[in-house]
Amino acid sequence: MKIKVAVVGATGIAGQQVLASLDNHPTFEVAALAASERSAGKSFADAITDPDSGIRRWYAAGSNPAPEILALPVQDAKGLDLRGIDLVFAAVESEAARELEPIYARHVPTVSTARPYRMEPDVPLVIPGVNLEHLALINEQKRRRGWRGFIATLPNCTATGMAITLKALEPRFGIDCVMVTTMQGISGAGRDLPALDIVENIIPYIPREEERVQIETRKILGHLGEGAIAELPIRLSATCTRAGVIAGHTEAVSVGLKKPASPEDIIAAFQEYGTEFTRLGLPSSPRHLITVHRDPMRPQPRLDRDVEGGMTTSVGRIRPDEVLPNGIKYLLVTHNTAMGAGKGAVLLAEYLAHAGYLRG
Amino acid sequence: MKIKVAVVGATGIAGQQVLASLDNHPTFEVAALAASERSAGKSFADAITDPDSGIRRWYAAGSNPAPEILALPVQDAKGLDLRGIDLVFAAVESEAARELEPIYARHVPTVSTARPYRMEPDVPLVIPGVNLEHLALINEQKRRRGWRGFIATLPNCTATGMAITLKALEPRFGIDCVMVTTMQGISGAGRDLPALDIVENIIPYIPREEERVQIETRKILGHLGEGAIAELPIRLSATCTRAGVIAGHTEAVSVGLKKPASPEDIIAAFQEYGTEFTRLGLPSSPRHLITVHRDPMRPQPRLDRDVEGGMTTSVGRIRPDEVLPNGIKYLLVTHNTAMGAGKGAVLLAEYLAHAGYLRG
Amino acid sequence: MKIKVAVVGATGIAGQQVLASLDNHPTFEVAALAASERSAGKSFADAITDPDSGIRRWYAAGSNPAPEILALPVQDAKGLDLRGIDLVFAAVESEAARELEPIYARHVPTVSTARPYRMEPDVPLVIPGVNLEHLALINEQKRRRGWRGFIATLPNCTATGMAITLKALEPRFGIDCVMVTTMQGISGAGRDLPALDIVENIIPYIPREEERVQIETRKILGHLGEGAIAELPIRLSATCTRAGVIAGHTEAVSVGLKKPASPEDIIAAFQEYGTEFTRLGLPSSPRHLITVHRDPMRPQPRLDRDVEGGMTTSVGRIRPDEVLPNGIKYLLVTHNTAMGAGKGAVLLAEYLAHAGYLRG
Amino acid sequence: MKIKVAVVGATGIAGQQVLASLDNHPTFEVAALAASERSAGKSFADAITDPDSGIRRWYAAGSNPAPEILALPVQDAKGLDLRGIDLVFAAVESEAARELEPIYARHVPTVSTARPYRMEPDVPLVIPGVNLEHLALINEQKRRRGWRGFIATLPNCTATGMAITLKALEPRFGIDCVMVTTMQGISGAGRDLPALDIVENIIPYIPREEERVQIETRKILGHLGEGAIAELPIRLSATCTRAGVIAGHTEAVSVGLKKPASPEDIIAAFQEYGTEFTRLGLPSSPRHLITVHRDPMRPQPRLDRDVEGGMTTSVGRIRPDEVLPNGIKYLLVTHNTAMGAGKGAVLLAEYLAHAGYLRG
Secondary structure, three states, rough: OOEEEEEEEOOOOOHHHHHHOOOOOEEEEEEEEEEEHOOOEEEHHHHOOOOOOOOOOOOOOOOOOOOOHHOOEEEEEHHOOOOOOOOEEOOOOOHHHHHHHHHHHHOOOOOOOOOOOOOOOOOOOOOOOOHHHHHHHHHHHHHHHHEEEEEEEEHHHOOOOOHHHHHHHHHHOOOEEEEEEEOOOOOHHHOOEHHHHOOOOOOOOOOOOOHHHHHHHHHHEEEEEEOEEEEOOOOOEEEEEEEEOOOOEEEEEEEEEEOOOOHHHHEEEEEEEOOHHHOOOOOOOOOOOOOEEOOHHHHOHHHHHOHHHHHOOOEEHOOOOOOOOOOHHHHHHOOOOOOOHHHHHHHHHHHHHHHHOOOO | EEEEEEEOOOOHHHHHHHHHHHOOOOEEEEEEEEEHHHOOOOOOHHHHHHOOOOOOOOOOOOOOOOOOHHHHHEEEEHOOOOOOEEEEEEEEHHHHHHHHHHHOOOOEEEEOOOOOOOOOOOOEEEEOOOOOHHHHHHHHHHHHHOOOOOEEEEOHHHHOOOOHHHHHHHHOOEEEEEEEEEEEOHHHHHHEEEEHOOOOOEEEOOOOHHHHHHHHHHHHOOEEOOOOOOOOOEEEEEEEEOEEEEEEEEEEEEEEEEOEEEEEEEEHHOOOOOOHHHHHHHHHOOOOOOOEEOOOOOOHHHHOOOOHHEEEEEEEEEEEOOOOOOEEEEEEEEOOOOOOOOHHHHHHHHHHHHHHEEEO | OOEEEEEOOOOOHHHHHHHHHHHOOOEEEEEEEEOOOOOOOOOOHHHHEEOOOOEEEOOOOOOOHHHOHOEEEEHHHOOOOOOOOEEEEOOHHHHHHHHHHHHHHHHOOOOOOOOOOOOOOOEEEOOOOOHHHHHHHHHHHHHHOOOOOEEOOOOOHHHHHHHHHHHHHHHOOEEEEEEEEEOOOOHHHHHOHHHHHOOOOEOOOOHHHHHHHHHHHHHOOOEEOOOOOEEOOOEEEEEEEEEOOOOOOOEEEEEEEEEOOOOHHHHHHHHHHHHHHHHHOOOOOOOOOEOOOOOOOOOOHHHOOOOHHHEEEEEEEEEOOOOOEEEEEEEEEEOOOOOOOHHHHHHHHHHHHOHHHHHH | OEEEEEEEOOOOOEEEEEEEHOOOOOEEEEEEEEHHHHHHOOOOHHHHHHOOOOOOOOOOOOOOOOOHHHHOOEEEEHOOOOOOOOOEEEEOOOOHHHHHHHHHOOOOOEEEEOOOOOOOOOOOOOOOOOOOOHHHHHHHHHHHHOOOOOEEEOOOOHHHHHHHHHHHHHHHHOOEEEEEEEEEEEHHHHHHEEEEHHHHOEEEEOOOHHHHHHHHHHHHHOOEEEEEOOOOOEEEEEEEEEEEOOOOEEEEEEEEEEOOOOHHHHHHHHOOHHHHOOOOOOOOOOOOOOOEEEOOOOOOOOHHHHHHHHHHHEEEEEEOOOOOEEEEEEEEOOOOOOOHHHHHHHHHHHHHHHHOOOOO
């Protein structure tokens, strides 16, 4: 029997990406949908279709909602019936997440793509394949809060791509400092970004993004201590910009290492990274956590974001950095709405199921 | 009487930008045009119009060639008649420039936007308003080579924007190191960049660009020594990418200073910079070499590249850098085909005329 | 003394385009600004700047609001003080226009870019230079409604470009039927169009647009009768799509004429059209209502939208149509936010002043 | 044993799309590659990789060449060894096709995506599922020319999408006339279209395209006569433009029918069309030749081009046309490099194999 999941935020972009990632899923079954009060009581089909114009709001490009999903009733997220639900995907805006997630987590494991609880000491902030050992915080969280369920969070999509590559380097060479400039895809901004702002343009500022990258990266790379994560004490400078690219974040990363390493050392570290995790063969897992390019024209977001289902991080142009100590630099492309959001959440849930964190 | 100029490369993008910048010019008059053998003997109108389809190849968007320019005959660049010509604008590809520029410079002052002679010890590599004192090399050059004319070069367009801002900081605070990631406009690549490569995409590599930025910046910021420039010995790390923006290079710059400076110190340095030059009121000069934005959403290439005729460098998001020593970081937008190419060449020529370098 | 105008909708795109068009205007002076209640009481600078982030919302690209405009107080549009105001520019959304415009027009001439009153029998729907004789409706309107002022409206921006060209043909050749497919710029949709929808895409539907084009074109081309316009009874089929172009509507038009005409006849009709109006030399007037291209690669929105200040309609590819009777077809580019909106409104106001419709 | 095919033009875009479509193909095996003399003698990997920079020219986005393809030697197209080859895919430019295709067809069946022989009376111009009965010309062709093989051609990609929909209507309602305006994707122009021309722009002219659409559509819709096709005598007016879309042609079609039909009649005709063909289940076949949308915001090229592997034609906004007799209009999206080129060629080859046209 499949694991029964509820998707909260089903009428929004993040929720629909979770739904698309759950389509024909071998172990999960979408048993409930929830959204804001406005949609409650309607079928999912009705909730996303304008009755006058017939225009349908389905945002997961390249897929269509399955008929059985279209027929499901949408519940009010505040009153979601959790009976029979084994797992909640909470894919909602920050404010809603702050209110809703503890309501669910009191009873049921909750995987969240939202910001509010990421930096709580007893809440794991996890990238599948990277710092799954941080899930040990779940026991502390349940004990401390008296919950039967828990909250497990995924990081900011920009932090995700970079953290995967840094984690591949940290154990071998140590990391002293990191500088990153990002050129982020539009889908990370959802539907709030007007076309007028970004077509044939670069926007030099993404509110709060640089701080998120700095703070979350240190926690992701941190080491599990007594009921909390000891953050990795690295200096980190981020400049986050928006480019006219539909999806895929491109990041120019320079790393100052504690030990010298040649580009070939770095390539080896990237290529050998994460095999223990990918060998599990979880349904949404990439075959390689990191894909290395030697063609200097790669990675490119349009060509590389969808490789391995959007779940691998593509890295190229690995070369020495002339300024940082033991400096190395490279560019990466990460799919912000696949590994960096909805599908990453599904992969985390797959691991939670594999590792026995669901159902009891 | 106006100064008579020849424009070599008149059928190409760079040459046409020079021509557009010379339209209705108060002191220069286009007296001759030259291009490759293929166009020689035709009127300029015929040289840029396909006879079968009527399609015209004029690349300086937002302008049209003046009727008197359309009527001019195009000469073969290799045999350009220099009689009566006071100044040559050489706006051709590298290989052609290597061959042609010495031919012209033997007789006539030659302003070049091309690469081959930029790093020659006796050739000035100049940004108007930034390092005009380097023009003193001209005497050395004429003496050493026995030329009546000379070559004066403009830098790579990507180096230009950054060097302007660095030069505003260097005398006050000293510069230890620089890191830059660029998101460059399409027009920098001319017509060789296929649409298929860049639409809805980022290209992570621009051949030779990072080296040019590193090498040329050190020369531009260098100090005039005995018949040569003593380059400024800074460490410099550049990552150059191409974005789907028609024109305007966006650059994310981090600078390690020798002395600490607050963002307000930096803003003051930028705002006070270059007034001695802009006060000359040369026809193509901006009113400010640097324009500072406090709105964090600026500068943007589409909104800011054309400010002050594309001749000012727009800077914003000035804030501390967390990694570099006395680190400061900012983003800038520079117009690669205005200040960074054709119109910059015209401004340099205006200064050469002003300072008495033309006509003997 | 200048004519004192109020701009209603000053915090929105359309209003800011009017403001930009009034910058340094020789005969109009912006004496009052109005917007929704939310902005009332603030200076214009404060009304358009987010106090926390410093982000400023000024949408008229390529310009900045003048200091004296930034200092003006913003009034509540519902309670706009009309004392001393000679003319109101109403540049607001449909619903607001429906309520506000009669309030202003009771006292003061009101030029509107909005939809609600365009098709009222006694309200002129006018393109400057095209059907100014329709302004004779103003007397009927004042009489019938007992107003001291009046409402004069501008058409939908898509109808504008096509109607200009049709009106150049109608008197000479007669028009039987028209088919048009448009590829419209993003700015026509304001800030409501998400980047996610249009980047690297075509949207096949613009709600209500095709009907507007059909209905309004017939009225614009109509003949002034007794207190109303007798619409031109032409069959008209429109397909309106949105393309990833910042500004400028491209329209592929096929016209069935009543009399046969060669492409050269059509070119002559276009080139000779509107000279009586353009000879008035009104401040915002183009030098030519229609600009004809013989290069088959033109017009293009990016290259041609800004020609003559965005106020000319650029036409090219004039050739026979194989299907319609006496068919002729061509493409045109019209600047939707210049001639098609704010600047067209200013040009209309200039004509109203010239023709004695203002001040009594 | 698989059918052995040669791909000529393997270093170009069209050829690589054929190669990508043949990847892991159940019945075809790539046994030989050919290209121009310049590449001859190299491995395919070497032929597409710049030795200095490591840049690889593989243009079929979303795929990578298989290792066994990379290892194949590239032959000179003029001397391609046809021994053991059952079928040639000729995916080369017009001029090369004119010379090469008869050389191959003398011995081996040749499927061509190029223009030169499409309009020859004895050469079938075929869209799979639409006019396969035209393949009967092959016997006439072989007989008349004394060839053991033959040439079968695919139409221009713009004609393809429209012809599929017209053929669904013609038998039921008859077609009197057709008007079409296209907004074509960049990939149709290959790598020759400079980014500078099309970014944030519309290009109003595609040389020769409108004539191709007009001529080829009449042949595709024609009826098989005595050793030749009797073209369908319809009036057809086409305007072909280029939009800034990577792939997918959007076409706004108006059809004058011989018998009246309601939108629902048209929808039924589209939905019921081609099932005999799709039921064959050929490896590259779509499940539906035509996909009908009722959401007026569809089809969109970015969302719909890849549906059913790029092999279905997506149609929407079916509604009456106000001008044409018994007029009906709709928009369609067709994938120009899938059904409209390489993958369409593979599908045609699959049918040729199925119908016994290969191997004797």
